[in-house]
Amino acid sequence: MRAVVFDFFGTLTDPGIEAGRRGAFAATAALLGVPAEPFCTAMSTSFGERITGRHGHTRPMLRAMAARCGAEPSEAQLDAAVAAHHAGSARLWAPRPGALETLALLRAAGFRIAVLSDCGAELCDGWPSTPYAPHVDATVFSWQEGCRKPDPRLYATAAQRLGVAARECWFVGDGGSREHQGARAAGMRPVLVTNAGYPGAWRFRDDPDTFVPELTIDHFPEVYRLIVPVKA
Known part of the structure; x- marks a missing residue:
């Protein structure tokens, strides 16, 4: 071997x-203007899509998840959400x-x-x-x-x-x-x-x-x- x-x-x-993952998602959701519960559900159910690159990098992925929750975040909201999502991911x-x-x-x-x-x-x-x-x-x-x-x-x-x-x-x-x-x-x-x-x-x-x-x-x-x- x-x-x-x-x-x-x-x-x-x-x-x-790992128990902090949901809290990280909730922080990202708030910056996107999306309620935490549907956003966490969207992130969970899209796991296979997200980890195989179907939604691209973090920014288009978050835009797609927000859309699943019925939201259209502004570019400024996306800027903040991307930064928060990267920071939350790194903590894990x-x-x-x-x-x-x-x-x-x-x-x-x-x-x-x-x-x-x-x-x-x-x-x-x-x-x-x-x-x-x-x-x-x-x-x-x-x-x-x-x-x-x-x-x-x-x-x-x-x-x-x-x-x-x-x-x-x-x-x-x-x-x-x-x-x-x-x-x-x-x-x-x-x-x-x-x-x-x-x-x-x-x-x-x-x-x-x-x-x-x-x-x-x-x-x-x-x-x-x-x-x-x-x-x-």
Whole structure:
């Protein structure tokens, strides 16, 4: 095994922060002149569209979501809403305890590291300035690729960008988007992060896995102890 492919949200990021997503949406809605409840519903039901780029970058996406709520925000309102949405999104990227340290240890042990995420344009644009970027060799973002997990093309792209075969990759994630099914089908070895220390975190997974990997860990730093002894 030569590489590790990580999910992003709820795996590298702090699962406890996910509960703040609705509040971030509500703040954006207020700046668009849209009631929070229908806007949050529009954002939730459009998840698959948004993360595969169907609405483009943040500005046209927010315009489309406002239209679904019956609103036509002004350009000034959109300016403010885009800024707020980017800021709210960035707050959700905070690393979970031990995440950055574990990435650094894995790279020091000789592993190549990738992040494969179902995400919108905000993470694609903001990635270079995140604290994760210096520790990661390759990224595969659904918004840029035009498809979402468990599409096999995403896993193949991750392996290709890492310069390894899929069978040489671990896949580590919290189980949203049927990601472990996709990893297993691609030939990667999946590891489930249960997030046992975050009761209710499962509620924020979209399209959760029915397949449960043989290998599971409750706490993120266990990844290193699981993977490194079997590197050879």
